[in-house]
Amino acid sequence: MPDHVLIPIDDSDCAMTALEFALEEYPDARLTALHVLDPADFYAATGMEGGAIPNFEQLRESHESRAEDLLERARSLAADRDVDLDIETVVGGVSRTIVEYAKEEDVDHVIVGSHGRTGASRILLGSVAETVARRSPVPVTIVR
Template sequence: MPAHVVVPVDDSDRSVDALEFACTEYPEAKITALHVLDPGDFYAASGVEGGAMANYQEIQRHYESRGEGILDRSRDRAAEYDVEIETEQVVGGVSRSIVDYVEGHDADHIVIGSHGRTGASRILLGSVAESVARRSPVPVTIVR
């Protein structure tokens, strides 16, 4: 039985499914909902063109605030299962940040949704769950 389970969360139904799975299967474990802010999203939203940049810091604050909302909803969802979770928000490449977090925080299991991204972005960028499963030093459960 895992002692510390990390559940990457975003605003997708699959990440909610993964959190619910972790709460039901590992209610005695320490569960951390991890939200990763990808700085590439900040640049895309800021409209970087020819070196000109919109207010990058304001856009980053917007994404951080949105991430806090995702983490708040994750805490509320876990409470529905009578499970208290920890939450963390980090900035970086999504799959790399998840693996780095696990390595740096003595986690021994990852529960991840099968796909948070949809459509062309999933095909072009590859599956985060696949990348995490390939790189992870600990067992990974992919929830569909």
């Protein structure tokens, strides 16, 4: 039984399903919901590939506010099940940051959501889930 389980979350249904799975399967472990703020998303929001970003601080604050709301929803879901949930927001490339966090924070297991796909594409994983599964120093459970 793992002592510390990491659940990377974003605003996808698959991430929330992964969180629900972790809450059910490992209610006695230390659970950490992690949201990664990717600076590349700030650039994508403006449509600019380089140069100065108008209102960068406003974009950053908007992303941080959405992350706080997301993590509070996760904490509320855990509280409804009488499970403690640590929440954390970090900045960096999503896959790399999740793997680094698992290494640095003594995580025993990672539970990550996959893309919900149908048809022939259902055999494919999302790029984050695939990269984390390949590079993680600990076991990874991918939840659909």
